[in-house]
Amino acid sequence: MNCRRTKKMISPYIDDELTPREKEAFLEHIGKCQECSRELEEARAVHLIFTKTERSQAPYGFTERVMAETARKDAQRKSFWELIPFRPLLPGLVEVACALAIMVLGIIAGNQLVLHSPAHQERAGIEQAFSLDVFQANPPGSVEGAYARIMEAGNEG
Amino acid sequence: MPNALTEDLNLISRFKDGDLAAFEEFVRKNEDRIYNLCRYMLRDASDAQDAAQDTFIKAYKGLKDFQPDASPSTWLYRVAVNTCLDHKKKYRNDPLSGEAVPGDLPSPDPSPEGSYHARRDAEVLRTALRELPEKLRSAIVLREIEGLSYEEIAAVLDISMGTVKSRIARARDELRVIVSGKS
Numbered sequence: 001m002n003c004r005r006t007k008k009m010i011s012p013y014i015d016d017e018l019t020p021r022e023k024e025a026f027l028e029h030i031g032k033c034q035e036c037s038r039e040l041e042e043a044r045a046v047h048l049i050f051t052k053t054e055r056s057q058a059p060y061g062f063t064e065r066v067m068a069e070t071a072r073k074d075a076q077r078k079s080f081w082e083l084i085p086f087r088p089l090l091p092g093l094v095e096v097a098c099a100l101a102i103m104v105l106g107i108i109a110g111n112q113l114v115l116h117s118p119a120h121q122e123r124a125g126i127e128q129a130f131s132l133d134v135f136q137a138n139p140p141g142s143v144e145g146a147y148a149r150i151m152e153a154g155n156e157g
Numbered sequence: 158m159p160n161a162l163t164e165d166l167n168l169i170s171r172f173k174d175g176d177l178a179a180f181e182e183f184v185r186k187n188e189d190r191i192y193n194l195c196r197y198m199l200r201d202a203s204d205a206q207d208a209a210q211d212t213f214i215k216a217y218k219g220l221k222d223f224q225p226d227a228s229p230s231t232w233l234y235r236v237a238v239n240t241c242l243d244h245k246k247k248y249r250n251d252p253l254s255g256e257a258v259p260g261d262l263p264s265p266d267p268s269p270e271g272s273y274h275a276r277r278d279a280e281v282l283r284t285a286l287r288e289l290p291e292k293l294r295s296a297i298v299l300r301e302i303e304g305l306s307y308e309e310i311a312a313v314l315d316i317s318m319g320t321v322k323s324r325i326a327r328a329r330d331e332l333r334v335i336v337s338g339k340s
Contacts, residue, residue: 008326010326010329011322011325011326011329011330012322012326014329015300015307015325017307017322039333042333042336042337043329043330043333045333045336045337046329046332046333046336047301047329049278049281049282049336050282050301050302051301052274052275052278053275053278053279053282053302054272054275054276054278054279055189055193055302056189056192056193056196056202056205056279057189057192057193058188058189058191058192058206058209059192059202059206062184062188062192062206062209062210063181063184063185063188065210066184066188066210066213066214066217067177067180067181067184069210069214070180070213070214070217073214
């Protein structure tokens with residue numbers, strides 16, 4: 001076993017997580033290698049500090065403060081609820097509001113579907129073709145159009 | 158004799174049925190453990206008290222949805238760790254304020270010398286832990302301070318066993334360097 005592998009085993013060794021075979025190989029290397037042995041001792045020293053260090057206790061009155069805070073938050077929640085007008089009707093109002101919202105969305109969605117449907121597009125195209133707005137008295141390519149331009153040029157001159 | 162797990166489950170069940178005294182008993186039973194965890198996760202006693210208190214207030218709301226097939230202590234530890242991490246983010250730049258918090262209660266060791274050494278070691282440890290990244294700190298504190306197994310730590314932090322082993326090993330390595338004074 002090399003130093004790199006041994007050093008990786010220091011932590012699980014301290015936690016007694018090595019298999020018997022791994023432990024045997026680990027300890028054999030530790031016995032022969034000063035550097036790994038030193039690292040193991042330093043890791044053990046840190047572990048020892050943890051085991052000897054004092055455990056803190058919660059401050060006096062901690063539970064009472066927690067219970068007071070939860071009671072305060074409960075009271076706050078109740079008083080907020082009581083401020084809302086027409087409280088008993090609220091669930092019913094919410095249901096009606098949702099139904100109206102669904103209806104409006106349905107109407108808007110249906111309108112959009114109709115506007116973009118192929119049949120509607122075709123009708124809109126036909127209406128445009130027969131619209132007098134696009135009718136030109138003297139189209140540019142016609143004899144009348146050419147005559148009109150000559151007359152305009154003559155008037156300007 | 159009922160064990161700690163059964164007792165906690167009974168208290169939670171009574172609380173879910175509306176028994177507030179059961180919740181108070183649950184807090185009293187777990188206050189030292191959670192406060193101790195917060196004490197090692199955070200900067201000082203004041204932060205630890207705030208975080209521990211927040212943990213139980215979250216538990217008050219969250220226990221109503223607690224599933225009896227889960228472990229109450231694992232669940233409570235998870236809430237505490239997350240609360241500590243949120244607390245650090247929230248109060249990173251804020252100076253301490255609010256009511257004065259008495260210092261930690263003295264160690265039960267009756268000898269003054271023992272008490273002094275225990276306190277000094279605790280302070281050395283807390284200072285060293287503060288230099289660790291949060292992910293490594295939470296893993297090593299749960300292992301060394303709270304004595305949780307690798308499986309329990311994996312459940313609390315919601316990570317794999319391999320990640321637990323890796324974080325604990327890295328934390329120990331960094332602490333070894335910090336405590337032995339090497340750069």
